[in-house]
Amino acid sequence: MKTGYWLATLLMAVSVGAAWAEPSSKVAWTPEQLAALKRGDAAKGKAIAETCAACHANGGQFPYLDGQLAPYLYKQLQDYKDGSRDNPVMTGLVAGLSAEDMAHVAAHYSQQALPPAPKTEPASEAAEVLVEMGDSRRILPPCAACHEASGKGQKIDVPAIAGQNAAYLEQTLLDYKSGARHNDLYGRMHSITQQLNEDEIRQLARYYAGLRR
Numbered sequence: 001m002k003t004g005y006w007l008a009t010l011l012m013a014v015s016v017g018a019a020w021a022e023p024s025s026k027v028a029w030t031p032e033q034l035a036a037l038k039r040g041d042a043a044k045g046k047a048i049a050e051t052c053a054a055c056h057a058n059g060g061q062f063p064y065l066d067g068q069l070a071p072y073l074y075k076q077l078q079d080y081k082d083g084s085r086d087n088p089v090m091t092g093l094v095a096g097l098s099a100e101d102m103a104h105v106a107a108h109y110s111q112q113a114l115p116p117a118p119k120t121e122p123a124s125e126a127a128e129v130l131v132e133m134g135d136s137r138r139i140l141p142p143c144a145a146c147h148e149a150s151g152k153g154q155k156i157d158v159p160a161i162a163g164q165n166a167a168y169l170e171q172t173l174l175d176y177k178s179g180a181r182h183n184d185l186y187g188r189m190h191s192i193t194q195q196l197n198e199d200e201i202r203q204l205a206r207y208y209a210g211l212r213r
Contacts, residue, residue, distance in 0.1 A: 024183045025084045027075045029156055037074055037103050045108025048101055051093075063168045067114035072159045073106040076183075085183040114163050114212075123207035130200065131207060138195040143204065146188075151211045157185050166209035173201040 027033070055062045065073065079085035081094045081102075094102070129135075132149070134142035147153055151162025161169060175181035177193035184190060193201065 024185050024187065025075060025079050026082050027078045029071070034071075036099065037071060037106065039100075040070060040074075040103035040105075040107030042104070042107040042111050044101075045104035045106065048097070049105050049108055052105075061167055061171055062165070063172075064115050064163070064165055065109040066112035067160060067163075068109055069153050069155065069158075069160055070103075070106040070110035071156050072153065073109055074102050075157065077102040077105065079183045085181065116163075121206055123210065124203045126200065127203035127207040130196075130204060135195070140192065140195045147208075151208050161208045162211040164208055166205045169205035169208055170202055173205065174198070177201070 052065070056065045076085060077094050077097065078099070080087060080090040081097070083091070097105070130140070131143045134140045134145070146158050147161055151160060153160040172181065173189075173193050173196070176184060176189040177196070179190065182190065196204070
């Protein structure tokens with residue numbers, strides 16, 4: 001399955017075009033960078049992240065961070081700081097954080113228990129097909145090829161999305177589709193969401209919101 005996914009990703013990446021020629025992120029996963037991330041101190045991260053719960057524990061348009069993969073969180077914080085990801089509020093909040101601070105925050109959230117799955121409307125059978133099989137007619141790889149069948153993500157750049165806030169997931173996919181968000185590696189999510197209609201996006205968000213890792 002993963003071989004087919006990467007082939008589809010390559011084809012989509014070629015088709016992204018000049019508009020997506022800029023790097024999607026300035027984070028380079030060198031051995032030194034990964035070693036620095038491993039030195040993240042969850043206790044220090046908890047203290048730094050005290051004000052984060054005001055938004056991130058309440059759902060709505062904000063993502064749940066508990067149980068998220070540390071490398072992904074670290075990358076997003078770096079992307080906010082260097083402008084690879086746009087959000088005036090987050091840009092202001094991370095402006096005073098060092099790379100070490102970000103590693104500490106990422107370590108803290110990665111060690112927290114995933115919140116209980118929220119009550120959502122059942123996802124459609126079509127969403128399950130997209131997750132498990134994709135759609136070869138649209139050169140659309142299955143979501144599970146990257147996010148895993150459990151929605152747990154992958155170690156470096158693929159977030160865990162099982163149990164995530166449905167409203168946030170839906171808006172994120174729409175932002176990738178419109179280009180409002182553009183820090184996805186190789187423009188993968190932009191290319192994928194171009195092939196999805198808004199109802200499919202809504203159904204996929206419900207599917208993953210109700211999934212447990």
